[in-house]
Amino acid sequence: MRTRITLAAAPVLAVALAVVVSVLVAVQPASAATGFTVSNGRLYDANGAEFVMRGVSHAHTWYPTQTATFANVKALGANSVRVVLATGDRWTKNDTADVANVVSLCKANRLICVLEAHDTTGYGEQSGAVTLDKAVDYWLSVKSALQGQEKYIIVNIGNEPFGNNAATVANWATDTSNAIKRLRSNGFEHTIMVDAPNWGQDWSFTMRDNAAGVFAADPIKNTVFSIHMYGVFDTAAEVNDYLNRFVTAKLPIVVGEFGFNHSDGNPDEDTIMATAQSLRIGYLGWSWSGNGGGVEYLDMATAFNPAQLTSWGERIFNGANGIKATSKEATVYGGVTSPTPSRSVSPSPSRSVSPSPSRSSSQPPTGGCKVAYAVVGQWPGGFQGEVKVTNTGTGAINGWTLAWNYANGQVLTQAWGATYTQAGAAVTATGVSYTANIPAGGTVSFGFLSNWNGTNTAPAAFTLNGTRCA
Missing domain, CATH: 2.60.40.290 (Immunoglobulin-like)
Structure with a gap:
């Protein structure tokens, strides 16, 4: 979650938008063999089917008993869930057993798990925040829960890993590249997701202008970039310009967090969702429930109750370009989630079998x-x-x-x-x-x-x- 951004970001953004920048250069990616892969700026699941994330974040590390969340967001149409984990540096560590359980919950509910380490939030500006290198230490410590699960999980190295401190933001590309390479050298073949600096909002365009180099630094070219859209992205022009630059450069991008309102401004959630849909870009809204610190309005469900969706919950799940209308289940689970409440499950990615809507819901199988x-x-x-x-x-x-x-x-x-x-x-x-x-x-x-x-x-x-x- 984007916990803080200084209001000084707005004038800097205005200046930066006036600067003509060079077009990002696309790098033709290679493919990992075991799970999700990236090719030509798109994310593909282990069966080679394009996968577009449609999901929400869940603050598991602070609400570890709210395991029903996985089933509840699936029932509302999500195909993925971004799970907040802690490295033990700022919050109590989610250990290997807990991470393995989270992965099991995702798989049981046919969700793709995006696992993120939260203790990096606002490094360089937020007291207690840790480096991406420390986040890599964490992923190595829980490696046994992640190996063999490449078909089902994406590793989001660190949440919003830099604040607005210019001196540390300048290190974003180097530190991010080194974190990716260190994970790869230790056997991680998963798709890796990397967050932008500036509390995830990249108003300095540091990620945008260095993404091609960071992508090239990944030995297996299996990295996805994540932009968090709050008050910095309060106009359609800003949303469209940012996302289209990545698509044009054939660099994979997702909206890793966004809201319908925020203390730093009013994000244009309608454009975010519409543009993501038209460009085939994934989005993960913040967040299911349990927000505090003055942003309780970002809860999608009141007290984790799926029967009590807030206006934000109704918007993201049931509104135009929302999760229910646009989500498709990863084919690694054997089927595709349709935009309607019914679902077709096929035994293989090459075959889609839909049950007839005229069949009785109580009809028994004709065989066994x-x-x-x-x-x-x-x-x-x-x-x-x-x-x-x-x-x-x-x-x-x-x-x-x-x-x-x-x-x-x-x-x-x-x-x-x-x-x-x-x-x-x-x-x-x-x-x-x-x-x-x-x-x-x-x-x-x-x-x-x-x-x-x-x-x-x-x-x-x-x-x-x-x-x-x-």
Whole structure:
């Protein structure tokens, strides 16, 4: 989050806008092989499909128990979530186990995780802020939670890593390039996202004018640039000029944060969203819930409740060029999220199968089903589970209820991707809007948290709409 910017930025911006700058030179990128890649200024998922982020930020590090957020933003149409993490320098560290759990929550809800280290915010101006080099130390310390997850996560090295101090801002290109190279030399093949200086808003155009060189410094050319749009971007001309320069230069850019209002001015959110859509640029709004310090109006949901969207929440999720209308799910999850509440899930990126809207929501499969149940994390007294339901029949399943029994007194406490009821040992889970439809050959998944004590035996049998599953 953009926590502070001096109002002196406005006249400097006005002067800078009058200066004629050279056009950025595009650099033809190479590709990493394991996950997201960048080519010709565009971001592609691991299946080679173009991916345009449509999501929001979630302040996980300050609200670690609000894990339902992942399911809630997915249900509202998001295809990605930017997760605030702490390195331990300014706020309590999110350790390897916690990061692994966050990644699991993203995957269970078919979201792309953009993981960001927040302790760098405003370095050079904000007391206590740390360097990008310190942020790299953090990513190396949680590396085991990130390796093998390149298909599902993007590493945002450090949030707003420089304030407005000219002496430190001048180091943005060198420090950012060195951070990228250090991650690469330590085996990180993930797409890396880098934030602009000036509290993310780049009114000095430092990122804009040095982006080509920073991109070229990445040995695998897999870096995306992130601009934060608040009061500096209060006119359509400023929004369009900034974003179009990157597109023209074939350098990948996303709006990594923006709001509908701010203490430093009134950003033009309508133009931000419309231009992002027309240019096929990703955006991540700030933020789901839990804001303080005078910017509580940036909450999209009141008290983390998805049934109580604020005006900002309604705007970004349900408004023109909003998340619901423009978001498409990453194909690594086997399907594409349509602009309508229904969703088509295909078993491979080359095949798209849509269930007929005339089919009854209670219609059982015409063939069979297969269930894969897994414990993806366990700790004393609790565990996290993931269930994958595959339609092995010949017809689409439009609406489902999965039932099973526990043998050791396990009790569910939370679920995402499904709603649940439990009576004693008997559990029933029902698909929600974005998991309810399973085409023939398709698979959907949901996750849950549960209590356990002593023994945690997996269920012996599952039934889907009354049909016994393999």
